[in-house]
Amino acid sequence: MTISELLQxxxxxxxxxxxxxxxxxxxxxxxxxxxxxxxxxPDRQPKSDQLNTFEQLFQRRIxxxxxxxxxxxxxxWSLDLKVSEHTLIxxxxxxxxxxxxxxxxxxxxxxxxxxxxxxxxxxxALASERSDWTITAADIQTQxxxxxxxxxxxxxxxxxxxxxxxxxxxxxxxxxxxxVSNPPYIDRDDPHLTQGDLRFEPTSALVSGVGGLDDLIxxxxxxxxxxxSSGWLLVEHGYDQGAExxxxxxxxxxxxxxxxxxxxxxERITFGQLLR
Ligand code: GLN
Numbered sequence: 233m234t235i236s237e238l239l240q241x242x243x244x245x246x247x248x249x250x251x252x253x254x255x256x257x258x259x260x261x262x263x264x265x266x267x268x269x270x271x272x273x274p275d276r277q278p279k280s281d282q283l284n285t286f287e288q289l290f291q292r293r294i295x296x297x298x299x300x301x302x303x304x305x306x307x308x309w310s311l312d313l314k315v316s317e318h319t320l321i322x323x324x325x326x327x328x329x330x331x332x333x334x335x336x337x338x339x340x341x342x343x344x345x346x347x348x349x350x351x352x353x354x355x356x357a358l359a360s361e362r363s364d365w366t367i368t369a370a371d372i373q374t375q376x377x378x379x380x381x382x383x384x385x386x387x388x389x390x391x392x393x394x395x396x397x398x399x400x401x402x403x404x405x406x407x408x409x410x411x412v413s414n415p416p417y418i419d420r421d422d423p424h425l426t427q428g429d430l431r432f433e434p435t436s437a438l439v440s441g442v443g444g445l446d447d448l449i450x451x452x453x454x455x456x457x458x459x460x461s462s463g464w465l466l467v468e469h470g471y472d473q474g475a476e477x478x479x480x481x482x483x484x485x486x487x488x489x490x491x492x493x494x495x496x497x498x499e500r501i502t503f504g505q506l507l508r
Contacts, residue, residue, distance in 0.1 A: 234276065234277055239255055242259070256270055262278070262286035296428070308322035308327065309353075310357070311353075311360060313353060318375035318434060319437060320433055320434070325494040325501075333410060336464050336503070338365075339409060342364075342365045343407075344411070345368045345411045347411065348413055349370060349371045350437060355367050355384075355394075356380075360389060363391060367391055369384075370403065373434075380394045381394040400454050400455075407459060407463065411464070412465075416444070417440050417468070418430075419443055419444040419470075448473070452480045453480075456485060462505055463506050465503060466502075484506075487504060487506075
């Protein structure tokens with residue numbers, strides 16, 4: 233079977249909006265080539281071991297496994313990051329958090345904390361843009377810490393230190409200029425958890441009690457002990473949590489509290505400045 237025949241047959245079998253791109257990504261991965269190759273050589277016939285590899289990857293996709301887990305990597309900001317089933321797959325919404333953090337008025341040599349770093353996405357994106365910032369990336373999961381460290385080393389971002397900590401528990405008492413976090417924020421009974429990519433992602437990175445606010449309450453409440461006066465806190469949250477999150481910021485003494493919407497016009501990022 234030729235490359236073009238294979239692509240055509242396979243696209244028809246995947247029930248996904250991204251069937252064409254998914255199939256091209258899986259086939260180019262199995263062949264060890266880039267996607268341009270598939271367009272340039274549509275009449276080539278892959279070898280049988282390549283076909284077997286493709287078939288295995290393709291079956292995983294048919295079962296609904298996210299493409300990022302099958303390929304083992306995901307683009308985020310300007311970085312290619314390794315991902316695994318132990319961490320959330322970095323999402324475009326979270327790039328908005330990075331963008332917002334870069335717009336804050338911060339000193340050249342700021343110290344920054346990323347809580348629940350997962351793949352390291354937020355910390356590493358910030359580090360790639362601000363080489364003079366000193367960034368701590370923390371996660372409770374051993375596998376996430378190892379993965380974030382691997383991503384850090386791959387991109388040679390020496391201004392990031394990856395540490396294991398259950399939120400603030402194992403961190404030294406330091407005062408940061410900026411704390412960022414994309415904590416779990418989904419309601420434990422949210423039906424979306426049984427649909428799409430979420431089925432394959434770790435519950436610990438997604439779910440946060442009834443209403444999904446448990447970890448946001450903890451992060452916002454404890455952050456005030458770890459921020460410099462006039463330090464900033466920036467969090468990602470659920471599309472329907474904006475009002476509650478702004479109230480939590482205000483109750484904890486934050487000023488200039490603001491929420492930004494994501495690309496779907498849903499409230500997604502809230503930030504504020506601690507004034508004391
Ligand atoms: N943004 C993700 C989703 O709704 C959830 C990420 C999270 O819980 N931090 O699919």
